[in-house]
Amino acid sequence: MRHKIVNPDIQNYINTNLNADLHSLLLKKSPFPGVSMQNIVQQIKGKQVAQRKFPFLLQDGIIFPPQLNLEQSSSEKTALYKSEILKGNKFIDLTSGFGIDAYYLSENFEKVTLVEQNTELLDIVKNNWDVLGKKARFINQKLEDFLSENTETFSTIYLDPARRDQNKNKVFLLEDLSPNILEIQDHLLSVSEQVIIKLSPLIDLKYLLSVLKNVSRIEIIAVKNDVKEIVVFLHKNYLGEILCNCVNLESDENNFSFEMNAEKNASSTYSEPQKFIYIPNNTILKAGIFNLISEYFKLNKLHPNTHLYTSDTKNESFPGRILEMEVVDAKQIKKKYQFNIISKNYPLKPEEIKKKYQLKDGGESYLIFTQSKKGKIILKSV
Ligand SMILES: C[S@@+](CC[C@H](N)C(=O)[O-])C[C@H]1O[C@@H](n2cnc3c(N)ncnc32)[C@H](O)[C@@H]1O
Structure with a gap:
């Protein structure tokens, strides 16, 4: 059976209301007999989700299901x-x-x-x-x-x-x-x-x-x-x-x-921070291969519980972010400056650090609050 919702007039109405306020639209009476406003709003939501999630469905004749099915x-x-x-x-x-x-x-x-x-x-x-x-x-x-x-x-x-x-x-x-x-x-x-x-x-x-x-x-x-x-x-x-x-x-x-089973047989080497700091991407963290990547990419780990790695020469093939950084003293952090703040294996959360040092979020530079084998350290982009 051909669904009423694909009728060109209804599709036109949907397309012209793509940015409408859906709450107020829902309170209106449907201009199309036999097609509820709820279904029309469902189609609008569907198109909005499709724009970011499945653009290949942004074409005439496509019907969108309720929100839960879109989310799933x-x-x-x-x-x-x-x-x-x-x-x-x-x-x-x-x-x-x-x-x-x-x-x-x-x-x-x-x-x-x-x-x-x-x-x-x-x-x-x-x-x-x-x-x-x-x-x-x-x-x-x-x-x-x-x-x-x-x-x-x-x-x-x-x-x-x-x-x-x-x-x-x-x-x-x-x-x-x-x-x-x-x-x-x-x-x-x-x-x-x-x-x-x-x-x-x-x-x-x-x-x-x-x-x-x-x-x-x-x-x-x-x-x-x-x-x-x-x-x-x-x-x-x-x-x-x-x-x-x-x-x-x-x-x-x-x-x-x-x-x-490679992680079981792998071991990390450790050192204090060197010229480059490596932050594994979230797929590596999910895999939990903390020793394997130290061994495979020939990088030193900062601490058994700090999943940050370091080396003097840059290993570009590392699956994650690579930053050139130096260890700084807390006194060297200028107030009101803008940083991306990362806290790893450190007692304070980024929000708390921001407050304590009166910093702003964002910008190009990074500050990492963490621990090496020697104790707590702060790393700053150079
Ligand atoms: C997470 S969704 C699948 C989404 C799909 N992979 C996609 O990309 O659009 C799971 C679907 O499985 C269906 N389902 C769950 N249990 C089922 C069962 N026992 N028999 C048939 N369908 C089932 C649900 O109705 C639901 O539509």
Whole structure:
């Protein structure tokens, strides 16, 4: 059925109200019989989100779902990255949602199936894929029911479990996600070579490895140093080393790949601050490879609990920020000056430091309050 909302007059109304105050718009009567103002505002919100999250959907005929479904969707950027590492014959997304992941991830597959329990949402995806000229089989079922009837095999199963419980709180244990991956992981690997699961950046990696079987790879994906996704790959019968890839999209930093057990066998070297100070990006911090990066990039660590590194010659390939700095005395910090203030393994928070030294936030220069093995130190950009 063609959705009324794609009628050109209604679309025109939506486009001319893209910057309108949505609260007052909601109080107005809809000028279009049979189409509620709530739905019109939903479309406006959808277009606003699409501008930053999925610009490929900014075209005529696309329908946007309610806010929660938009929030739960992957961004075009992370979906595109994941699509580059995938190809095969049959792709199935068991938790299609708004279908952003599925749209990109299935790009290099011949047959595509989408399963989604939410009928209205799947109808919207069907409409949109039609507009975009993308073909798939759409199944409106609970994935558990689909799996119990299914006789097919797949090359890749993708899941992006819903990360909210019934009270709409965010949850981070696999048992609390929908679906419960722990209950279905054996079944999934019996019908697919590969299973890919997208998880919250807050999930603990050691916990993941202790509960999931046949993990072959983990991707830690950030956009501009904000970790957005942990993506876990399970491979049928896989018992080998687990590869982890740290990726900071929209930055000029290199990816960093390592074997998960490498940190156990690595050790750091230590020194007082040298000419360059290295601040690892958040994917490296999430991976917890504090000794491995000291060893791999030949950098000295400042202190066992300070995840800052140092060297006299610059190692440009480091996945993080590199600053030229010197140790200063507190008395040398001029009041009212502007600095980016960082506090790492230091008793005061940046806000407290700002107050104590009467500093302003921002600018080009950095001040790092931290500890080396000798004790508390302050580092300042040179
Ligand atoms: C986080 S969203 C997926 C977002 C999607 N990856 C995207 O990029 O748009 C999760 C979806 O899984 C669906 N879902 C959760 N549990 C399910 C189940 N047992 N069977 C089918 N669908 C399920 C939810 O209705 C929700 O739409």
